[in-house]
Amino acid sequence: MSNATPLLEVKNLRSGYGRIPILQGLSLSVHPGERVGILGHNGMGKSTLLRTITSHLPTSDGKVSFEGKSITGASPTTIARSGIGYVPQGREIFPGLSVMDNLRVGCRLSKRPETDVLADILELFPRLKAYLDRRGGALSGGEQQLLALARCLCGDPRIVLLDEPTEGIQPSIIEEIADTLKAAAISRGLAILLVEQNLGFIAAVSERVLILQRGEITREVPPDAMHDIERLEAFAELA
Numbered sequence: 747m748s749n750a751t752p753l754l755e756v757k758n759l760r761s762g763y764g765r766i767p768i769l770q771g772l773s774l775s776v777h778p779g780e781r782v783g784i785l786g787h788n789g790m791g792k793s794t795l796l797r798t799i800t801s802h803l804p805t806s807d808g809k810v811s812f813e814g815k816s817i818t819g820a821s822p823t824t825i826a827r828s829g830i831g832y833v834p835q836g837r838e839i840f841p842g843l844s845v846m847d848n849l850r851v852g853c854r855l856s857k858r859p860e861t862d863v864l865a866d867i868l869e870l871f872p873r874l875k876a877y878l879d880r881r882g883g884a885l886s887g888g889e890q891q892l893l894a895l896a897r898c899l900c901g902d903p904r905i906v907l908l909d910e911p912t913e914g915i916q917p918s919i920i921e922e923i924a925d926t927l928k929a930a931a932i933s934r935g936l937a938i939l940l941v942e943q944n945l946g947f948i949a950a951v952s953e954r955v956l957i958l959q960r961g962e963i964t965r966e967v968p969p970d971a972m973h974d975i976e977r978l979e980a981f982a983e984l985a
């Protein structure tokens with residue numbers, strides 16, 4: 747797989763806020779259908795990385811390529827339309843719109859008929875079926891996270907970038923989110939780039955885990971340590 751063209755390739759990426767550099771020449775790649783987790787504690791640059799890839803924050807140096815073509819400096823809308831889904835921290839669903847209307851907004855990025863997209867999504871997210879007429883803002887935090895993910899997948903992306911989807915969510919629904927993500931990746935050939943601090947969740951979802959420290963990827967967790975939470979904790983220096 748490593749010889750094939752990566753779906754998403756980030757090379758020597760630098761960005762920051764004003765004069766404060768945060769990403770310090772970060773490189774990584776994600777292959778089609780691959781699930782990659784990035785572990786790092788508060789302030790290491792996880793959100794900054796996803797915001798820079800999606801052009802919500804400008805790149806000061808380096809390159810981002812998608813399907814072999816440079817997308818560095820493209821607008822966030824162009825990037826979303828090209829097949830990169832993004833669920834930011836805090837979810838950002840439309841609280842005043844119904845669950846159905848939230849999903850319909852997501853469908854605008856798909857080239858398929860809305861009815862087909864919605865039917866597929868509700869099969870993947872059966873819990874949302876009971877809530878279609880409810881306001882998004884009336885759902886629990888975990889249900890809102892499921893809705894944000896479902897809305898993103900309505901656009902039929904080839905990769906989804908997820909910023910700490912477990913933040914502030916009850917443990918009972920975290921497992922459901924992990925299972926849904928894996929099912930979506932497998933059934934749709936969807937790639938995932940997940941930034942997280944939740945060790946159990948990242949281990950459950952990812953095939954590879956990278957460690958982000960002070961704006962750089964410093965190492966990759968060996969496969970035999972991925973499901974050993976103590977070793978994972980030590981690798982991320984979260985212990």
Ligand SMILES: Nc1ncnc2c1ncn2[C@@H]1O[C@H](COP(=O)(O)OP(=O)(O)OP(=O)(O)O)[C@@H](O)[C@H]1O
Nearest residue numbers: 763766768786787788789790791792793794795835
């Ligand atoms: N809008 C901003 N202006 C200035 N500095 C910022 C801004 N947003 C983030 N930072 C700083 O950039 C650094 C990286 O932040 P970032 O949000 O990417 O970290 P993170 O790894 O996602 O952490 P967290 O889990 O706390 O969100 C931090 O030191 C943070 O204080």
